Amino acid sequence: MKNLDKVKQEQEKFRQKLAETVKEGDEEAVAQAFGEFAQGVQESILAEAQEMMQCTDTTVLASRGVRQLTGEETKYYQKAIEAMRSSNPKQALTDMDVVMPKTVIDAVFDDLTDKHPLLDAIGFQNTSGMIEMLVNTGTKQLATWSPLTAEIVKELTGGFKKVNMGLNKLSAFIPVAKAMLDLGPAWLDRYVRTILQEALYLGLEEAIVNGTGKDQPIGMNRQVGDGVTVTGxxxxxxxxxPLNSLDPVTYGTLLSGMTITPNGHYRTVESVVMIVNPNDYLTKIMPATTVRTADGTYTRDVFPFPTTVIQSVQVPENRAIIGLADRYFMGVGTGKSGKIEYSDEYHFLEDERVYLVKLYGHGEPLDNNAFVYADISGLKPVVQEVVVNEVKGTVKTKEQA
Incomplete structure (x- = not known):
């Protein structure tokens, strides 16, 4: 378990350092931080692999994060190891007759959604090899009892749109030490998945929340739809x-705008997500949604409407994104070639080679009414008023927002 703990510590250090370098906009610093993270993961996996080398129990290996590979995955990693060991890896990888299996990316996505609730909540899909994807922009389409006319066909088809999966590219550098290649396909798979998971997490959550749409997905805090002016x-x-209270009337009024679809119809809203900065959660949302029960204990995240709170460092302070999580579409996958490429652009460590995985995709809110960008700087905490019933001699509490 020591090595697993070390991996987690390295990942946390990586996130903190990388977040700082990303804010500064220094690409070289980002690359260096990523290289340091990769080195830490390599050392942890190498040490763990040496301890587990004699173990053939798949259950034990799985508990350490080592998957039992499919035949297609094993073949792919074996071919990749051979190419990476060659004297001319660039040519060898180009000549590879196998591509990264979709199941590898699926495994990365599973790890991501397990650990990052925002990615688990949205419409997150593996679109490997797809150029365009047809998505429903109106939540539902109704059959109409009337003569078949061009207007009906126009209305039905107007509820769908094509999303170009090749609009944006997310590149992940994977520095692979030669010692990693000696561990075999299963351990190389674990390393590749760990690196891709962190690279995807870094790029995705920022884009989902704040993406400008320029060479990146469109964020939840952006305007979309007809009539929106897109500049550059x-x-x-x-x-x-402004959201200054979470009482039923105020909160219900705020959410009511989500019941209108882009084509002017009504839709049912059964629950929403609220995405906030961790600091704002503790200083604003938690005080405004925590009540004391009759037995003296506290219950938190009490909303007048079903709401799942998700903490994200990507949300600016004093802001909250509230909306319909399934109305955000995010598709990511490898390109049609599905190949790892050799790159000599970055050299983080001695005695290793650097490879590049290109992932393509796009994300955007499916309609402009699906998300609200709220100002919670004036959000008031819950105040409980104690009322003494002199007739019965009982004490009651009344919540006030």
Whole structure:
């Protein structure tokens, strides 16, 4: 378990350092931080592999994060190891007659959604090899009892749109030490998945929340739909809506706008997500949604409407994104070639080679009413008023927002 703990510590250090370098906009610093993370993961996996080398129990290996590979995955990694060991890896990888199996990316996605609730909540899909994807922009389409006319056909087809999966590219560098190649396909798979998971997490959550739409997905805090003015590929931010109380009337009024579809019809809203900065959660949302029960204990995240709170460092302070998670579409996958490429652009460590995985995809809110960008700077905490019933001698509490 020591090595697993070390991996987690390295990942956390990586996230903190990488977040700082990303804010500074220094690409070289980002690359260096990523290289340091990769080195830490390599050392942990190598040490763990040496301890487990004699173990053939798949259950024990699985508990350490080592998957039992499919035949297609084993063949792919064996071919990749041979190419990476060659004297001319660039040519060898180009000549590879196998591509990264979709199941590898699926495994990465499973790990991501397990650990990052925002990615688990949205419409997150593996679109490997797809150029375009047809998505429903109106939640549901109704059959109509009337003569078949062009207007009906136009209305039905208007509820769908094509999303170009090749619009944006997310590149992940994978520095592979030669010692990693000696461990075999299963351990190389674990290493590749760990690196891809962190690279995807870094790129995805920021884009899902704040993406401008220019060479990246469109964020939840952006305006979309007909009539939106896009300047230089950048979609404008939504205007913030003040949210100073979470009482039923105020909160219900805020959410009511989500019941209108882009074509003007009504839809049922059964639950929403609220995405906030961790600091704002503790200083604003938690005080506003925590009540004391009759037995003296506290219950938190009490909303007048079903709401799942998700903490994300990508959300600016004093802001919250509230909306319909399934109305955000995010598709990511490898390109049609599905190949790892050799790159000599970065050299982080001695005695290793650097490879590049290109992932293509796009994400955007499916309609402009699906998300609200709220200003929670004035959000008031719950105040419980104690009322003494002199007739019965009982004490009651009344919540006030």
């Amino acid at each position: 590929g950048v979609y404008p931010e939504k205007a913030t809506v």
